[in-house]
Amino acid sequence: MYSQNDLDEAVSAGAISPEAATALRSFVESQRALPGVDEEHFRLITGFNDIFVAIASAILLFAVGWIGQSIGQSLGMTIETAGPSPLAPLFIAATAWGLALFFTAKRRMALPSIMLLLAFVGGIFLTGLFGIITAVGEQSVDANEWMPGIIGSVAAIVAVAAAWVHWRTFKVPITVAAGAGAVCVFIVGLIAAVIGKTEGIENTLLGFVLALGIGVFLFAMRWDSSDPARVTRRSDVAFWLHLLAAPMIVHPVFTLLGLNDGNATVGEGLVVIALYVVLGIAALAIDRRALLVSALAYVLYALSELFKQVGAVELNIALTALVIGSALLLLSAFWHQARRVVVGLMPAAIRSHLPDLDRLAPIAQPAA
Template structure:
């Protein structure tokens, strides 16, 4: 499949005229029976070769990590007596960057690019944390939560810097989300270090996760609003940011409501369903389904509790699955119509920042 970026590159190199590229897009649109509006396109695989390369890359990264660990043990560069060595994640990060120079920069393979990005950022984080740990010694962190959180914060900051360098070189859409997650990790670890002495700090941490999730959502909307037609990689960047923001918003809200204690009653169940409806309206307005998916486990649990309270003990799971499955399928089938009903009454200024209702069909954005 040719992507928007491929066509743009062909026009820029002179291999294809701008008029020819526009005619090709129009032809593809006309060949489709249904307009692909309101669909979250993003590149994951372009063919089975993506899966093949990803499997091979995973095997290679595992091998170099093992070899790095073995070398670290032989020279005594390990955490504690028999702990991990910083050479293992360093080898993984270096190998991931090297592979990305070909499979991402030259071949533009989507799934391997995602895998290599995650391996690189994770390797940078692991290298930083294990190096700091080896310098101070494992005993320094025994019963010292403040020091542990401090190391996590510093390592996450280094990982965020690594993600920024990766974005500057390769422009893989998920990189922004990985860097944002690392920045969130810095904030959470810093707060954890500051309140480690408090006896009950879970709610404080959940509150910060919620605020970070809202900030992540607004950051994602900034990327989304810059590409309302969803024809560039900025839309892919927003997709991954929404995917990161959704659980950071949903989990703290439902946890603070007490849904995770396993004792949800009628009141809590109704609140969860109302919140899920509100999330559904938001998802329709911004044309992103990540919020609905992230909250799905909670609403399933709440509905199951409601059916159990009303006496449908034996069939509560089946009835819950029936209701949610049917509702989501109906919403998917009539997503465009439902979204139009939500978006059209909005003020012009707000509607201008949302994805277009009748945006043209375009190729999948490039990775």
């Protein structure tokens, strides 16, 4: 099985011409029951060997993390007496990098590459976090309310650097999203350190998370607009950025509006559903389903409460699942037609930055 990225790399290496790659894409899509437009392709699994290697890598990373923790405890390099040691995530990060040299750089395996990237960047972040806390002492951290934010920011900027090095070396699409997430942690940590433990800090931080989520979304749209046909690695990068931005936008919006406090009224439920419709229109316009998935938990809860309010207590969960499941399946079946309507209503200046409505290259007709 060959992915879009494989074709791109073959073209870059001169193995096939760009025209041949386009013709191959068109031929493959012509053999399917439905056109590939709006299917939002991204590479995750190329075969069961991806799952096999991912499971084996997870076991190995768990083992080296355990060994690192044991060594850290024997050397007294732990937070408090039996707390985490910076050696555990350091060993995990180093092992993940070593495995990536083969399974990512040489074998180009998708699922193991994603897992190893997250293990590497996450391991570097936790190494910096635990290492700084171990160096300055837990008492200093507890005594200064600005210290946790500063420590988190320093660890995050180290993770950003690690993600950049990983991207320059392996070019795994999710790496950009991991780096962007680390940048957001860095900014939120600095803001938390400046604000301190003041009243209403949670809502303030949620507001900044919302702003950062919008920033990540715009960054994702920049990658998307550079590949409107969605046939290169840039589209995969945009996919992971949208997956990061969606919860950063959805969760603060619903939380700041007080729509997830566990006491949803009929009015709040209707607001949730209305917001979900707006998110659905936005998802259709940019041709990304991440927004709908991120807000799904909220709309399921709100609709369940609405059914409960009208007396359908015993069947509220079943009715909610029936309505939402049917609506999403219907939307999926007619996604392209609905998207054509939504995009057609938008100004030309906005349409020029959106993914193409018809992304398939014309298929040459055989000679008579």
